[in-house]
Amino acid sequence: MSSKHVRVVGLLLLLLALPSAFAAAAASTIWGIEGSNSFEPIVWYAPPLNGGGVPPRFAPEPIGEAETTPEGAVGGIKVVFIAVYFRDLNHTLSISEVRSFVDRMDSYYREVSHGRAWLEADVVGWYRLDKSLSYYGRDGRMVDDPNFDGSIDSWWLLRDAVAVADPYVNFSRYDKLVVIHAGYGQESSKNSNDIWSVAYIGGVWTKTRDGNSFYGGALVPEMEAQGASPLGVACHELAHLIGLLDLYGRNGESYVGRWSLMDRGLWNGDPPGSSPAHPDAWSRIRLEWIPNDKIYMATIGVKTDVALSPAEAEPGEGEYQLVKVPLSSDGKKYYLIEARSRIGFDSALPGEGVVIYAVDEKLQAQGGRVKAYDAVDSTDTLDDAAYTPGMAFVDPKNQFTIRVSASTGGNSYTVQVDRSGPAPDVAIERISFDPPEVQANETVYITAHISNRGTEPAKGFTITCLINGEPHKAFTGLSLNPGESKDLNTNWRAVEGLNVVRFQVEPTTLTGDSDMSNNVLETTLAVGYSLIIMVPVNATVRVNGTAYTPGPGGRVAVQAAPGSRVTVEVERIVDQGGGTRSVFKGWDDGSQENPRTVTVQGIETLEAEYGRQYLVDVDPDIGEVKGGGWYDENSTARIEAEDPCRVQEGVTRLTFSGWKGDLEGTSPIVELTVDQPLRIQATWTRQYYLRVVSPFGSTMGEGWYDEGKAASFAVVNQTIEGNGTRARFMGWTGDYRGAQPSAALTVDGPKEIRAVWLIEYLLTLESPYGDPEGGGWYPEGRTANISISRIVQGGDGVRHAFKAWTGDLEASTPEASVKMDSPKHVRATWSTQYRLLLEAVGLSSSSKPVFNVTIDGRQYRYGVQPGQGAEIWLDEGEAFTVSAVERVPSRIGFYILDHLEDENGYPLEGQLTADSPHTVRAVYRQSFGCLIATAAYESELSPQVQYLRDFRDGLVMKTFAGSSFMKVFNAWYYSFSPSLAPELAKSETGKAIARIWLKPLLGILEGSSLVYAKLGRWPEAAVVAAGIEASLLIGLVYLSPIASPIAVKAWRRKGKLELSTRIMGTLVGLSLMLTGIAELSALQTFMEASSAILVLTFMAVGSLIPALAAAAYSKSRRNRSKP
Structure with missing residues (x-):
């Protein structure tokens, strides 16, 4: 099916899946595949164990190389490891073992970056998936293609792992995602239902519930088949997530071999994968793990010696980590030269020395972008790619030569970088004899190995062999192309004594040679005399630079003439295997020089004395331990475990638990006598920090706890009060939720719990x-x-x-x-x-x-x-x-x-x-109002009205008798005056008549006032006297005109005047008596009646005064007229 058809079918499948996909997205984690032209994600597979590539019939077409340069990987790599198992396959490792495995990865990244990068990782799980292993891993038209659509679908495992962990994990803490699954990786098991370890670095994305997005992730197994370790695979796939690329070919090509994590080096170690190689120089530059000032730039025209420290160690003073030789103006082509030693995780390297990489950035990473040159090109493997002292690399095309001059100790190397220009460099590399020990008159075969280390062909030159200063043979018309070498052979009948054999380039036959110092090589051949050197059987002996292998008993015999001076060098360290080695101490004659010069006098015997050393192999496991290494026999080794170590303050740390292997105990520092090889492993307990946070009061329980242990915590006081503020404990939040002030939880990771308080303020009312x-x-x-x-x-x-x-x-x-x-x-x-x-x-x-x-x-x-x-x-x-x-x-x-x-x-x-x-x-x-007077005088304020009122209120009303009378009077007066007064006020005539009528009354009352004044000391008597006087005068003035004529007429008709007079006298006496009794009894009603009788009596008397006067006058006249 064409790629166009694949895209169309894929689009239809996507459209059919949209409803369920949207529903799933709404409920939980959102997943998708990026790209408008292809549904293929960008993937990097782990190279298979035991060589080869991804099986060709399963190999996907290259769809991208993620060519963007990473921003570097300096600092903490925030990664979450999600451990999952399947419906039909349970996990083998415990979660604690998985965490130890991740700690081992952390140790790897700390070492290879020289502390510039480390893992800030959390491990969560195990989580069970509802699908089977084959649901994700079954091969179809390609590897991990369970639905046979021609696309790798193992990314489903990333999707489902995130979904099952999403409710429990705060993904915002992490930048990288790795899923560790139960079972083996297909790269080692070859089982078509297993999942091939892979890194997705683009083309897929997820958005978790907390809003965090991951653009890819890695899948690695908990175990590898064939006894291999998954450490190398896990480090390899994580390296993809931080920006590294595969450097092996998809069809099994190995471009850098076991020298890099990104090629076959991920399987280094015993068992395979347990000691993965460091990343190569190009990869470390990509991640910014090599400082620029530690990269030597070899520019054109330069010829210099450079001290290279091994990649596994920090460079010393004046040393570099890398030599870069630019080859193109655009900077895309160059050489990288680094030294490698068997140190740390690189202890399983195939060799040691200087590794030279050719880099062409215009090529794909899996197409030979980075290639390691093979120092021994006669073999089919890159295991011997490292250049050792005395070896040279020549690039005639680019007129460039690298010579490894020497090993300077401490695994560092001196390399000569020659970019001085096109020139031949004929070097006589070595002279050898066959047989090496020669007696007089024996034929000896002499071989000189020559090469052209230059960048220009050497043509038509002559090399002469001289023995004891005499020409022996001339080799003429010689030619060598750059990098070419050949052997020059001759033979000679040996002459007893010390003979000097010399090969030299005749300078007149070779012009422009760049290094004439290697045009001559001279050695000696002792004939007939022996120098015997005794060493351990597997030690190497060099006599005048020639290497000899000891025979039985560790004997090396070299021909030397009497009086000749011979330089002898023995191997300083001889590996005896099994953690035992021999170390040169000195010679039997007391000398400690090595190499040393010996003057031969007859048959000389030298015995090299070696001391035995044993290896104290300390496996730090996931922690950090000092003190491992080689020790003299019976010496004391001090082994010290850093306790605690790998400390992430407030997060996690390792505490030392004890030793196992050839040492037992729990003290982190031990001293022991080394009398045999020792294998010691440190054991550790992972601890997590429980942080108990409370803004108020104090808490208990914060601190470090062993993984899996229960931690109790509490707030000391549930109520904190002071200065009108109080906090009441309401419960816990964070990694524990509950309302009890004291609680406990299992510490299976870093925990932070926070006390929740209700803040209350006091309202004081005063x-x-x-x-x-x-x-x-x-x-x-x-x-x-x-x-x-x-x-x-x-x-x-x-x-x-x-x-x-x-x-x-x-x-x-x-x-x-x-x-x-x-x-x-x-x-x-x-x-x-x-x-x-x-x-x-x-x-x-x-x-x-x-x-x-x-x-x-x-x-x-x-x-x-x-x-x-x-x-x-x-x-x-x-x-x-x-x-x-x-x-x-x-x-x-x-x-x-x-x-x-x-x-x-x-x-x-x-x-x-x-x-x-x-x-x-x-x-x-x-x-009481003077209504009629007011109407007559037209104003209540008139003097007449005021006088009447004042008389009444000022005199009469202030006494018991007067007020009692006024009450009776008012009842009578106000019975008619309220209706009469208004009518009177309307009539001017009426008012005039009323004023005339009232005028006598005013005079009478004025007189009564005088009477009252005379008796004022006795108000009651005064008011009675004034009342009698007023009553008499009122009767006289107002009633007598009517009453007197009537009385006179009656008296005349009936003649009863005297009787009437006696009656009136009786009434006057009676009224006075009643009034007196009322005053004494203070009876209001009695006083009202008696006072009224008194007033009426005296008014009646007053009205009859004229009649009585007339009657008296009449009687007087009658009496005078009688005789």
Whole structure:
């Protein structure tokens, strides 16, 4: 099917899946495949164990190389490892073992980056998936193609792993995603149902519930088949996620071999994969793990020696980690030269030395972008790719030569970088003899190995062999292309003694040679004499630079003439295997020089003395241990485990548990005598930090806990109170949720729990009076409603009136509210008020006089019901005056204000101050209105009316007898005067007649006033006398004109004058007697009756005075006329 058809089918499948996909996205994790032209994700497979590539029939077409340069991988790599198993396959490792495995990965990245990168990782799981292993891993038209659509579908495992972990994991903490699945990886098992370990670096994405997105991820197994370790695969796939590319070919090509994690080096170690190689130089530059100042740039025209430290160690002073040789102006082609040693995770490298890479960035990564040159090109493997001292690499095309000059100790190397220009460099590499030990007259075969280390062909040159200074043979017409080498052979019948064999390039036959120092090589051949050197059987001996392998018993015999000086060098360290080695200590003659020069005198025997050393192989496991290495036999080794180590403060750490293997114990520092090889492994306990966070009070339980252990924690006090603020414990949140103040949880990872508190503030209400409501504790932000009575009684006539709330609240109403955002103190302010009681007395119950009260210049009017009074409350200190209406109408007259008095009956005048309760009493007396007089004189204010009123009110009404009489009189008078007076007022004639009629009365009353004045010391007697006088005169003036004629006429007709006189005398006496009795008895009704009789009697007497006078006169005349 064409790629176009594949895309169309894929699009249809995607459209069919959209509804369910959207539903799943709404419920949980969102997954998708990027790209508008292809549904193929960008993937990087792990290379298979035991060589080869991804099986060709399963190999997907290259769809992208993720060519963007990474931003580097410096600092913490935030990665989450999700451990999952399948419906039909359970996991083998515990989650603790998985964490130890991840710690091993962390150790790897710390080492290979020289501490510039490390893992900040969490391991979660195991989580069970509802699908089978083959659901994800079955091969179809290609590897991991369970639906046979021609696309790799193992990314489903990423999708489902994230979905099952999503409710429990805060993915916002991580940048990278790795899924560790149960079972084997197909790269080692070759099982078509297994999942091939892979990294997706594009083309797929997920958005988790917490809004975090991952654009890809890696799949690695918990185990590898064939006894291999998954460590190399896991480090390899994680390296893809941080920006590294595969450097092996998809069809099994190995471009950098076992020298890089990104090729076959991920399987280094025993078992395979347990000690993965460091990334190659190009990969480390890509991740910014090699500082620029540690890269030597070999520019054109330079010829220099460069000290290279091994990639596994930090460079020393003056050393470089890398040599870069640019080859193109665009910077895309160059050489990288690095030194490699068997140190740390690189201890399983196939060799040691200088590795040279050719880089062409225009090629695909899996198409030979980075290639390691093979130092020994006669083999089919790159295991021997490292260049060792004495070896050279020549690039004639680019006119470039690299010579490994020497190993400088400590695994560092000196390399000569020659870019001085095109020139030949003929070098006589070595001279060898066959046989190496020669007796006189024996034929010896001499071989000189020559090469052209230059960048230009060497043509037509001659090399001469001289023995003991005499020409032996000339090799003429020689030619060597750059990098070419050949052997020159000759033979010679040996002559007894020390013979000098020399090969030299004849300078006249070779011009422009770049390095003439290697045009000559000279050695000696001893014939007939022996120098015997005794060493361990597997040690190497060099005599005058020639290497010899010891024979039986460790014997090396070299021909040397008497008197000759021979340089002898023995191997300093001889590996005996099994953790044992021999180390050169000195010679049997006491010398410690190595190499040393010996003058041969006959047969000389030298024995090299070696000391035995044992390897103390300390496996730090996932921790950090010092003290491993080689020790002299019976010496003391100090082994020290860093305790704790791998500390991420407040997150995780490792604590030392103990030793196992050839050492047992729990002390992190031990000293032991090394009398045999020792294998020791440190064991560790992972601890996680439980952080107990509380903004208030103190807590218990925070600290480090062993993985899987239960930790108890608590808040010490459930209520914290002070300064008007209190916090009440409500529960826990974070990695534990609950409401109990004391709880426990299993520490299976870093934990943070936070105490949740309810913040409350105290509302304090202060008031000297009343009972304020609403004070107390309120939650932060809550609105508090407060109230208090407006009026509080403080005693008789005293009360307190609410004025306002002050302090942390300004309000003028008794009901108010305040937002509790801090402690609040609110005070109620009051004014003291005193009662002013207004009373009116002397009035009828139907009257309602008006009081005028002026308070601080403001006037108020109050109507007062007699017998009830009116209350007015005045603020303390207020000044006030009180007045009352002067006259109050009544049914038959008026009530006149007599005076104002206080509660004690004392008269009141002027302004008062509210400094205590006050009573103001208006005392009224009844004043009957002179209605007819008022109508006659047209004004109540006329002098005549005023006089009448004053006489009545000022004299008569002030006495018991007078007031009693007036009550009877008023009842009579007001029975007609209210109706008569208005009519009278309408008639001018009537008013004139009334004034004439009233004038005598005014005179009579004036006379009565004089009588009253004479007897004023006795008011009751005075008013009776004045009343008698007035009654007589009224009868005389007003009644006599009518009564006297009638009486005279009657007396004349009946003749009963004397009887009438006696009767009137009796009535006068009786009325006076009754009045006296009424005064003494103080009986109101009796006084009313007796006073009325008295007045009527004397009025009648007054009305008869003219008649009596006329009768007396008539009688007198009759008597005088009688004889």
